Amino acid sequence: MNREEMLREARTIEAMKNGYMGMEGKFAIIAKWMGNEIIKHGNMNFDQSFLSDPYEDFDENSMPTMSEDDNSFPIGLHYDGLSQGVNLSIYIYFYNREIICQYEGNTVYRESSGELEGYAPNQAWEKNINLIYKTAKEIERARKPVEKQKLMQEANKKRQEIFEEYKKKWGLS
Numbered sequence: 001m002n003r004e005e006m007l008r009e010a011r012t013i014e015a016m017k018n019g020y021m022g023m024e025g026k027f028a029i030i031a032k033w034m035g036n037e038i039i040k041h042g043n044m045n046f047d048q049s050f051l052s053d054p055y056e057d058f059d060e061n062s063m064p065t066m067s068e069d070d071n072s073f074p075i076g077l078h079y080d081g082l083s084q085g086v087n088l089s090i091y092i093y094f095y096n097r098e099i100i101c102q103y104e105g106n107t108v109y110r111e112s113s114g115e116l117e118g119y120a121p122n123q124a125w126e127k128n129i130n131l132i133y134k135t136a137k138e139i140e141r142a143r144k145p146v147e148k149q150k151l152m153q154e155a156n157k158k159r160q161e162i163f164e165e166y167k168k169k170w171g172l173s
Contacts, residue, residue: 008116011116011119011121012116012119014119014121015109015111015116015119018126020109020111020119020129021111021114021116022111022114023092023097023099025099026129026130026133027090027092027099027101027109027129028077028092028099029133029136029137029140030079030090030129030132030133030136031077031078031079031090031091031092032077032092032136032140033136033139033140033143034079034132034135034136034139035077035078035079035080035090035092036077036078036079037074037076037077037078038074038075038076038077038078038091038093039072039073039074039075040072040073040074040075041070041071041072074094075093075094075095076091076092076093076094076095076098077090077091077092078090078091078092081128081132084132086128086132087103087104087105088101088102088103088104088125088128088129088132089101089102090102096112096113097111097112097113097114098110098111098112098113099111099112101125101129103122103124103125103128104125106120108120108122108125
């Protein structure tokens with residue numbers, strides 16, 4: 001094993017011990033309960049990585065619209081700690097299960113597809129993460145029963161819709 005692999009393995013063990021890794025780790029819980037969704041607009045089948053020309057024929061009297069094929073959908077979560085006086089950001093991207101934590105402009109944690117790509121332990125940012133995590137767990141405890149109730153209502157509604165469909169289709173009473 002070379003030194004980088006040994007260091008990666010040691011940091012992975014440390015990150016797991018601290019509860020950072022995965023979509024159920026501290027970063028993900030903070031982003032889920034205290035963050036906001038990252039929304040992408042457009043078509044899921046087409047990815048445009050450039051902006052349209054702002055100087056092409058533009059009619060000031062028209063309003064930009066989306067076509068029927070376009071929609072908006074969440075691609076991840078983002079938490080910004082500046083509102084709490086901490087220069088800390090957490091990004092979670094669903095597509096490749098990527099977790100990025102930045103503290104004071106530096107990337108201090110990066111994980112992609114369950115594989116640790118970078119982790120720079122530091123007492124300052126880890127202390128802040130633990131404080132914010134406690135707040136996120138309190139929010140989770142308060143909202144979890146409401147979320148569970150909503151899921152139960154949705155499941156019952158879906159069950160009723162399926163039953164009604166069967167009644168119509170197969171003549172059940």
